[in-house]
Every structure is written in structure tokens, then in C-alpha cells.
Amino acid sequence: MRRRLNDSRALAKAPGTGLAMLHVTRGVWASWVRRWPVLPALLGPTRALSSLAAKMGEYRRMWNPTEPRDWAQQYQERFIPFSKEQLLRLLIQEFHSSPAEKAALEEFSAHVDVCTLFHYHQILNRLQALYDPINPDRETLDQPSLTDPQRLSNEQEVLLALEPLLAQANFSPLSEDTLAYALVVHHPQDEVQVTINLDQYIYMQFWALGQRVGKMPRMSNLGSRRFFFYKSTPAVRRYFKRVVLAARTKRGHLVLKSFKDTPLEGLEQLLPELKVRTSALQRTLLNLFLVVSGVAVFVNVGMVVLTDLKMGTSLLLLFFAAFMGLRASKMFGQQRSVQALELAHMLYYRSTSNNSELLSALALRAQDEHSKEALLAHSFLARRPRGASGSPEETSQWLQTEVENWLLAQTGCAVTFNGARALGHLRALTESLGTCPPSGFPKLDPAATDTPPAGPAQQ
Incomplete structure (x- = not known):
């Protein structure tokens, strides 16, 4: 740990890191160093799981809850629902219509791109250095041998280092009350329902952005046909465009994953260890089918066997019960297999990135949100x-x-904008005009870039 702190101080004194923009988030970024010993108390299994289980019990006692309690206060959308290019075009059309103003805004946008690229490249390097010892997808030969306490400590450092990056990327953390609602409530049109055992988890945390209320896009054609070829129409759901998951099981490792188009009631489907279960409606239909078919078989076959073979009634009922038990086990097993396949296909289409690739995706998204906030502050x-x-x-x-x-007015979405943070970004970028890229920032030689590589004949 002391070595990491020394490396961070040495990096802060490196050429180019004195850029004013880095000082805006340096205090937030370095705060994890002071806070990480507190994380075991925050993520400890006893307190976290007991409070989550208590909230789940409260939701089980409710009659048909449709959303978490005080949802409007719990979740506030902070994601700016425009790409940087779309936002730039809108700002030019509305606020910078003259050629001079348009050129000035485009020049400022280019300055923002260069500075934020350098800034978040440094942040990504620090994150990757922290995550590398516990990366389950390492492709290098050296595999560090860590004890469970060491691995858990490294995972906690990574999670605390991710907090400012997720905040800048405008992800909103989902509260424990929201997670309890998602683990208890199942939407009636969910074709796959799962259950989890809280005792298998040390911690779990979700972040989300892009809340939508409407019909969800179907990711897979599997499971679209129900019993008797009945096809359900998509219902209006509350879902998120992006969800980030950080979970740790007692027998596993830290899982970092990102998903798209995830309903609020389907968050538990993203967890690493779960079991597929049959819904109440499907169980009712299967049992009804078994009863009807069993009665038909018993009337048409059982009575003939009882009359012609002179078999005892008790023995016949025993054979019939064994036959129906095997048939029920096979039908429920096939149903669970179909649901497991549907779950695998759903996760395949919804998954966007995981583990080390997620760090790069978050850094890129944070850089994009940083640029959009600076452009909005500059224009307004x-x-x-x-x-x-x-x-x-x-x-x-x-x-x-x-x-x-x-x-x-532009999107119809209520977005909570962080004005103080945007002003800090704008102030740092304005002070760094003419100094970015800083000294030591790599520059490509245009002549070397345009020169084609030498072929075997030229060598």
C-alpha cells in the first residue's frame, strides 16, 4: 500500500501533471486512499446482508408493490442524453450561429478533447494498475498468488477508486432499498425468473443511468412463445439503458460487468450465482396439464390393466404415482432448461463489457460526460x-x-445537472488554454505516420 502511495506521489510530480484541470478532481480521486480502511465495515456481510434481508422482508409483506419506496427521491437521472457530437450541433444551432462563434466553440471543443484525453488516460492507468493483481482475465504468464484477505483488500481499493469515475460518468448508485425491491418483486411478464442466496455473497452494488419507461426491446426470440402458442405483448416497463454491477461471492472473486436495457425488476438476473426457478403461473399450468393427462391415462389405461391383468388397486396406484412423478420431473426439468437457455441468450445480448474492459469503457464515458458538461457551461x-x-x-x-x-425542453427528460462541477471543469479548462497538451505529452510525427511500412523487398 505504501508503495502505491509513493508511486501516486511520483506520478503527480511528473511533467505535465501540474495541469490545472487535474487539480479539479485530484482531491476526489485521492480520497479513496484515506477512506479504504472504512470499506470493510461498509461492505461487511453481517451488516449489509442483514439490513438487505430486513428490507426484503418488508417488501414481501407489501401487496403488489410497483416501484421502490420514494423512488423519485432515491433515483435522480444525471446522464446527459446526447452524444458529444449531437450536443455540439445543438449548441451551435441555438447559441453560436455566427461563423465566428461557431469557430470559437469548435476550437474550445478541440481543446477540451485534448485535455480530457490526457487526464482520463492517467486515471485509467492508475485503475488498471490497481486492478491488475486481481484481474481474472489476465493473459500474462505471471499470476500473482494472493490470499483471500489480500484479494478482498485489493478489491475494496478498486471499488473506492471507481467511485469518482462512476460519479463523473453520471451513473447513479442504486440504494439498498431499490435492490431489496428488485430481489423480491418479479414482473409477471418476465419469462425467466431466478432466485439467489444472500449467504453466498459478501457484497453487491449496482449503478445505473438512462432510466426509461416504455416497452423494452426484445433481445432474443427464444421464449417468445408461451403455452398453447400464446405470445405475450411487451408491457410498459421501467428499465435502464446501462447498469454496472460489482459483486463478490464467498467462493469467487470481484465481478465487474456492464449491461444494457435492464428492467428494474430484473437486476437479480445479472448476479453471478443464481438459480432458475419456475414462476407461479408456469407451475400452475404444468400441474394442470399433468392432472388432466394423468386422469386421461388412468381412465383409459389403468382401468384396462386393472380389469384384464387382475392387478391390485394399491399396486396400480403405486405404479401410476411413480409414472406421474417421473413425468412431472421431466417436464419441470425441461422447462428449467429452456429458461436457463433463455437467460444465457438474454445476458449474451445485454452484456456490454466486463472486468478490465469495463474500466476502459467507464473512463471513456466519464471523459465524454466531462466534455459535455464543460461545453454546456461554456455556452450558457x-x-x-x-x-x-x-x-x-x-x-x-x-x-x-x-x-x-x-x-x-430538448429531450423531455428530467436531468439533474451538477452546476458546481461543470463550473470547476470550465474554470480548469480555461486556465489551461495554451498549455494543453502539456510538456511531455506524446506527439506523433506526421511524416512518420504517412510513411508506409517497409516491405521485404525494401529491406
Whole structure:
């Protein structure tokens, strides 16, 4: 641990890291070093699982809950639902219509791209260095041998280092109450239902962005036909465009995964250790089919056997019960196999990245959100009346209100915009104008880039 701290201090003194932009998030990024001993208490199995189990019991006693309690206060959407290119076009059309203003905004956007690329490249390198000893997908020859306490400690460091990156990527953490709701409530149209054993987990945490309410896109054609060729129509669901999962089982390792288009009631389907279960409706239909077919077989075959072979009634009933038991076991086993295959296909289509690849995806998304926040702050502050100066708190509050109203008018989505953070990004980028890329930033030689590689004849 002391070696990692020394490496971080040495990296902070390296050329180019004195960029003002790095100081905006350095305090947040380095806070995990001071807080990581507290994490075992936060993620300890006794407290976490007991409180989660208690909340699950409360939801089991409720009658048909449709969403977590106080959902509007628990979850606030912070994701800006535009790509950087779309946002740039909208800002140019609305606020920078003249050629000079358009050129100035494009120049500022290019400056933002260069600085954020350098900034998040450093953050990604630190994260990968932390995660490398516990990476289950290592392709190198050396495999570090870690004890369980050492591995758990490294996993906790990685999780705390991920917090500021997830916050900048505008992911919202899902509360324990939301997780309890998702583990208890099952949507009636969920073709695959699973169950988990909380005793197998040390911790689990979800982050989400892009909440939507509507019909979900179907990822697979499996399971689209129900009993008697009945096909259900998609229902209106509450789902998320992206969900990040961090979970640890007692017999496994830290699992980092990202999924798309995940319903709120289907979060438990993303966990690593689970069992497929048959829903109440499917059990009822299967049992009804078994009873009807069993009665038909007994009337048509059993009575003939009882009359012609002079078999005792008790023996016949015993054989019939064994036959129906085997038939029921086979039917329920086939149903679970179909559901397991459907679950595998669903996870195949919904999974976007996992483990070390997820770190790169999060760094890229955080960089994109960082750029969008800086562009919004730059454009809205430029159109603010010159006489309307105030304290930084008043300016950030004005910026937050203006951007939220504009996003609501443009998209119809209520987005919570962090005005103070956007002002910090803009201030750091403005101070670094003319100094980015910093000294030591690699520059490509255009002549070397355009020169084709030498072939065997040229060598």
C-alpha cells in the first residue's frame, strides 16, 4: 500500500501533471486512499446482508408493490442524453450561429478533447494498475498468488477508486432499498425468473443511468412463445439503458460487468450465482396439464390393466404415482432448461463489457460526460447577462437551473445537472488554454505516420 502511495506521489510530480484541470478532481480521486480502511465495515456481510434481508422482508409483506419506496427521491437521472457530437450541433444551432462563434466553440471543443484525453488516460492507468493483481482475465504468464484477505483488500481499493469515475460518468448508485425491491418483486411478464442466496455473497452494488419507461426491446426470440402458442405483448416497463454491477461471492472473486436495457425488476438476473426457478403461473399450468393427462391415462389405461391383468388397486396406484412423478420431473426439468437457455441468450445480448474492459469503457464515458458538461457551461455562461454577476454558488445554481430547463425542453427528460462541477471543469479548462497538451505529452510525427511500412523487398 505504501508503495502505491509513493508511486501516486511520483506520478503527480511528473511533467505535465501540474495541469490545472487535474487539480479539479485530484482531491476526489485521492480520497479513496484515506477512506479504504472504512470499506470493510461498509461492505461487511453481517451488516449489509442483514439490513438487505430486513428490507426484503418488508417488501414481501407489501401487496403488489410497483416501484421502490420514494423512488423519485432515491433515483435522480444525471446522464446527459446526447452524444458529444449531437450536443455540439445543438449548441451551435441555438447559441453560436455566427461563423465566428461557431469557430470559437469548435476550437474550445478541440481543446477540451485534448485535455480530457490526457487526464482520463492517467486515471485509467492508475485503475488498471490497481486492478491488475486481481484481474481474472489476465493473459500474462505471471499470476500473482494472493490470499483471500489480500484479494478482498485489493478489491475494496478498486471499488473506492471507481467511485469518482462512476460519479463523473453520471451513473447513479442504486440504494439498498431499490435492490431489496428488485430481489423480491418479479414482473409477471418476465419469462425467466431466478432466485439467489444472500449467504453466498459478501457484497453487491449496482449503478445505473438512462432510466426509461416504455416497452423494452426484445433481445432474443427464444421464449417468445408461451403455452398453447400464446405470445405475450411487451408491457410498459421501467428499465435502464446501462447498469454496472460489482459483486463478490464467498467462493469467487470481484465481478465487474456492464449491461444494457435492464428492467428494474430484473437486476437479480445479472448476479453471478443464481438459480432458475419456475414462476407461479408456469407451475400452475404444468400441474394442470399433468392432472388432466394423468386422469386421461388412468381412465383409459389403468382401468384396462386393472380389469384384464387382475392387478391390485394399491399396486396400480403405486405404479401410476411413480409414472406421474417421473413425468412431472421431466417436464419441470425441461422447462428449467429452456429458461436457463433463455437467460444465457438474454445476458449474451445485454452484456456490454466486463472486468478490465469495463474500466476502459467507464473512463471513456466519464471523459465524454466531462466534455459535455464543460461545453454546456461554456455556452450558457456566454449568454448570461454581463451585469448578472454573483457568488460562485449563485452562478452554479443559475447554471444548473438553466441547463436542466433546456435539457427538459430538448429531450423531455428530467436531468439533474451538477452546476458546481461543470463550473470547476470550465474554470480548469480555461486556465489551461495554451498549455494543453502539456510538456511531455506524446506527439506523433506526421511524416512518420504517412510513411508506409517497409516491405521485404525494401529491406
